[in-house]
Amino acid sequence: MQNISITKQPLAWAVAMAVAGISISSLAQAEDAQQLKLPTAVVTGVAQQSPGVVVTDTKQPRQPVPASDGADYLKTIPGFSAIRSGGVNSDPVFRGMFGSRLKLLTNGGEMLGACPSRMDSPSSYISPETYDKLTVIKGPQTVQWGPGNSAATILFERSPEQFSEPGMRVDGSVLVGSHRRFDRNLDAAIGNSLGYVRLMANASKAHDYNDGDGDRVPSRWNKWNSDVALGWTPTEDTLLELTVGGGDGESRYAGRGMDGTQFERESVALRFKQENITDTWQALEAQLYYNYADHIMDNYKLRTTPATAMPMATQLDTRTTGGRIKGTWQWDNFELVTGADGLTSEHRLRARVGDSMMMGKTHSNMVKDAEFKQWGVFGELSWALTQTDRLISGLRVDRHKVEDHRDYLAMRRRIPTLTVATCKAPGCIVNPTANKTRTETLPSGFVRYESDLQSIPATTYIGLGHAQRMPDYWELFSAGGANGMPSGTPSAFAATDPEKTTQLDFGIQYAQGPIELWASGYVGRISDYMLFEYWTGPAPANMALSKVRNVNARIMGAEVGGAHRFAPGWKADASLAYAYGKNTTDGRALPQMPPLEGRFSLGYEQGDWSSAALWRVVAKQSRVDENRGNVTGKDFGESSGFGVFSLNSAYRIDSSWKVSAGIDNLFNKKYSEHLNLAGNGAFDLPANTRVYETGRTWWTRVDVSF
Template sequence: MSTLFSLRPCAAAVALCCAYSYAHADGAPVTKVFDPLVVTSVRPDQTPLRFVTDPKQPRQPLPASDGSDYLSTIAGFSAVRNGGSNGDPVLRGMFGSRLAILTNNSYMPGACPGRMDNPTSYISPQNFDELEVIKGPQTVLWGPGASAGTIRFDRKAPTFTEGQPVQFDGSLTGGSWGRNDQSADIAIGNTSYYARITANNAHSQDYKDGNGDKVPSKWHKWNTDVAIGLTPDDNTRIELSAGTGDGEARYAGRGMDGVKFKRQSLGLRFEKENISDTWRKLETQLYYNYADHDMDNFSLRDFSPAGGMKMPMTSNVDRATWGGRLASQFVLAQDWTLDVGLDTQQSRHRVRKGMLKTHRDKPREKDAEFSNTGIFSELGWQATDDHKVVAGMRIDFASIKDFRALSPTSGDRRSRTLYSGFVRLEQRLSENTSFYAGLGHVQRMPDYWELFSPNMGTNSHQNAFASIKPEKTTQLDIGVQYQTTDVNLWASAYAGHVQDFILFTYHRGGMMGMMSQVSNVNARIFGGELGADYALTPNWKVGGTLAYAWGKNTSDHRALPQIPPLEARLSLGYETDKWSAGALWRIVSRQGRYALDQGNVVGKDFGPSSGFSTLALHTAYKATNNLTFSVGVDNLFNRTYSEHLNLAGNAGFGYASNQSINNPGRTFWATMTINY
């Protein structure tokens, strides 16, 4: 195992299919054809509620550096910008553990108190076969607290045909600011067994904004994962997997940089389908994920006392998470299906600090311990050919213990029983039109960043661990889709009430110049997304998406912070058997609704933000069935702009205290993909 965890990923040549096979939840195999060759936006799979795509596909803007970067392709998603990489994903203005983020059905929560290593920072999208997004509290199958949505990056078992024992996907990407990526995915096997290795290596230097000013943002990361599987028949899969990775990142908006993002993962999965006429599927899984994260203020920058710390400092945090899942699907009658199961996860967080590298001589001190066990069930009733009802219920037994030696709550444990559920109607209105409406409720235990990161709780005499209540979200989701050979129109909308919304407020003071306070408020949220694709001719297609989110702190009668502004994306594409070309115009409006100095553990509102628009172009050539070349340019007119969800630049790099970090200026990139 120590040998495996010391492996560095190989540089590889690349690829990606334009067709990808996946399975619906009912297990029926379907072939999905993806076009164009370069993705500019992800379209819904069956309804606007559920999105499924192949994250190996080349995409614009510049191919994604992490999971958050790729999610921004989907309408409704944005990110708290962190610099060059490791942004924190936001869906409909909701952040953190309101999003259930899974890799291979396991959790990797990260360790940094400021979410420098948020869960998507450990995800390289091209190393996975499928990305599934379910918006809103409309499933209970994948863990606790998913009030905003569920995100699953997954690897599927490779399938082999007679005479083809080897499969390969790989890519090479190069671009402005020293960007260079290599990825490889190779599988060897037959109908009875397989072995698979996925690896990637990616790097970028500091970028320049539209003014030509350098933004401290360089990063480097690599990952290697190995899986060995047995498939004794078409209905059985047993897989053992292991992986490791590491990296570093410099942040213009933080007082420290990430100098280590070490990941170790182990997993064991067993899947059995078509067990009997009524027992359709059995899934069991065990996993272990470990994050070891180092931060300092001198390795990737010149130390400056203006950065918020008076001397060179190092902090090392780690977090081990282990758990499992057991689930079964039954066909109760011709029109009824039932998914039932349980999942559990345990997590331990430790920390050690020091000057320069002296922390390495100190023992790690446990400061927090988490456990959660959930029981879930989802029932589906196909009432008629055109009407379906789905309902789910989940009960979670959550527990958190404070191990901080100097905390007033040291040794205290918080335990709660939390309830979540939903009911949804899905209806086909005509041959081409479908509709859904679902009402969901989620109770969410505060996470590590909400209980242990703030300087104080609801008042200066209490810490967050003692005072913060679980968050309770009740939300209505509706959607409609119209689809023909040439037209795809869809819309989704939501409206919700959040009781005891967990809110961060920042005050001047303290050694770092800023104190964070966390409290519970009530909030109302609503918004939605629209999308359209229209084939003008067999070769030309136009499309667009529109996303809007709104939130109000009803306790204080002011705007809810960290809500992204109205955003539209318009695309034009041309495609033949060999060539494709396209344009993507992104238009973001001004955000005038804000809550000054309020936000989350990562970001806060500085005030209103300006609107902007950018234009990107790309073209791709399919040289053979196995080889494709893609080139593109982002921010064609070299605009200087920044996102509303942002971090303030760090004074150690010469930024003002409320100066947002600008996005990259004109950026060129090229990708070669190969598969066989």
């Protein structure tokens, strides 16, 4: 395994040195400074903060200990699950919805992966603890953050630093655990009333884990991220911030034919915000961003290539640039947010065979196969009908343009070939949509009513939303058309229609004294749902391994939860999440739907000590549609239910230091998630074998904050 050390990266080294200096200075002044105390408890569950919205602090330790990516972090929120393939880089799923049905943004920018099968999903480039806040807006109930958010909008956000006088702060953590797990996180800032410099760094690695039977599961990873933010705050109402960052890593997968040996990220973002412009013009925000993903996958660096296969490697990259501008106006009973956004995304790839042809980081022979452009306008209006009732509505219209730059469809894959001679090989056909362009104009909107009840301390809401989603790269370029892409018929690029979701969201949130209760439900209809179908045997030479087609579907489900502080220091939490989907075109279950899941925790907190137990219970899933799913996963049979029990304790040494420890899967249960990839033969895992999850795992974490 290639050793990726944070100290070998210039930016990360600068971050580490700066943070070390700040730490020493802060330690010397800690006794005299007024510091906020670190929270004592380890997070075992996340509740709604307001109707249909979940907000959580990404820096707090939580159980089970998350991997170093966004998907495993999201799994702690009821309604979320993930398609698993090993130890890291899962793909998030919310209410059974996957991919670009989730609008996932980091500090307002969109980071897209490059792998045709989403080995480097957008969430794999996210290090959650380098952000300050995670916000989840359920359903198509906002139009401010771009198109396509039919299932949810997910925002990983960093707050601007605020220094009224010269000062500094540092937050850091170190985690060690089973299977050589070793995480390091540093977040430091220095500044004054005119501006600041913020430095963020993260590194995480682990070895292959063992499942509940003690069998090794190929899953090791090693990755790092670092970012620097420069902020200018000439007044209390003005912010101009420039952020520059990068990262890289590698990971091997028990459920894939290749491993990821490069996840290189480059990011640049500039944002501006001016508040209190006039009595009615409350704010103006503008943002520009650039995100670049350079991904390499191969079948030989992190595994032994089977004798029946030859060493192969593929390099792919995605370059995304975008921006947004929006203004906020407020009158007596009205608030209006309106603006515009857009992005351009270019995808390229290069395929080679043999190690000698992939030596070094070269981008020679990279060929562009796809280019996406989107621009849109939006507006959201909030109307305070009374002191207790509100009506919120929004509308947006987007123009999409997609260009197909592939001359050939080679070797059952969507790879552009370099010469005409290459396309004479079996399985290669001329692309029927070469150099073609698709354009679509798609509207989206919602209306929601919220009411603070008079009889009980609760808020209810009901909202109707409609979202139209342009097919993404994976749906247009990673699979064949409606007939499996035989020569001479339309490809997925031409045959796949935009997806249209109409959904009713509703719920209630109650809080009084020691009791908190909340519930969110939804009922929806999806027209032209994009469904992947996989061949059950070897595909004909002129066909893709999978095809995508439009079907109609019905979805419904709910998340409910509550907490009760039933005695001094004691708190009980519980939540349930259920998602249902039906393919009404074929009269079958909608595939890749997570089963009913419950999370129950009991915690005790007294002074500087806390302890908690977490019991996660998942029902069996019998509603499946074998060999159908999405670009990453498919149903390959029913799954069994399971229960996993975990424990944790934490001790706050003083206002700046905290140590926590836990044991996940205390009883060493052997289990697998329903959303899962089949095993890979290179690791002696038959194709009908699920990838099993981690057995008993211990971890210890130290947090520091000055």
